[in-house]
Amino acid sequence: MILPINTYGSSILRKKAEPVGEITPELVELAHNMLETMYKANGVGLAAPQIGKSIRLVVIDLAKEEEERDPIILFNPKVEPEEGDNPLVSDEEGCLSVPDIWVKVSRPGKVHLSYTNENGERIDIRNAEGKLARCALHEVDHLNGILFVDKISVADKAMNASKLKRMAKENQSSGNSAL
């Protein structure tokens, strides 16, 4: 089932999401619906607040177009920069909740990622890097009410200010924050 995606200006995107308790079949079904929604929108990651559920659930699929799908379902994900030599890496990001804006964001290059999968097993990945690190950091930010546009340079913010303002206004007037 394709779910509606909340966009910039929706208040749920600014809320801290609640931890998930038991992994129920309903939650796994929700995760699969999120994956379907993400694939349809050509995204690589989606967090539950984006589809109107303020819970700590994220889906990710970093497979390239020509590759087979490789979905990951992450309940209660935790992501922390690895200690030691771990310089920030700057790369372009976009977000299904902030359409038409692509800007560079600096993030830690290596992270410690852990989460509970759909079978209830805790998975622990040390030194995750590249797209997985970036995507996990972006999605866990969503669970904490943070958007990538909060982290961009002053110049990029200025350049996109009118687009952001327009989106925020549309969402307030349409009152779709409860989707």
Ligand SMILES: [Zn+2]
């Ligand atoms: Zn996003």
